[in-house]
Amino acid sequence: MVINYTFVAVGIWLTCAGTCAVIAHDKNRSNFGWFLLGLMFSLFALVAICAISRRNMPATSELLDSSHLGKGSMRVEPEPVWRSEQPQPGYGKSWNSM
Secondary structure, three states: OOOOHHHHHHHHHHHHHHHHHHHHHHOOOOHHHHHHHHHHHOHHHHHHHHHOOOOOOOOHHHHHOOOOOOOOOOOOOOOOOOOOOOOOOOOOOOHHHO
């Protein structure tokens, strides 16, 4: 029985990519991004994702709690186009009158 080593290599390659995605998900990292890195760099990406630390994400209750925000604190007032009250030269003139 002859084993085609191409299928074995592709199987190991895809397994490394999938393992990178699973470990990245457990460490709160982008699982799709690490899957792509696993496809490109195989074992090197697997070693890299095992070596990096876990990303601490805030709890969902902290994300939904907006009690620390004041009323209208997320609202940003736009700055005026002209800083002075006087109209600027050329402002409001039509091209025909120039």
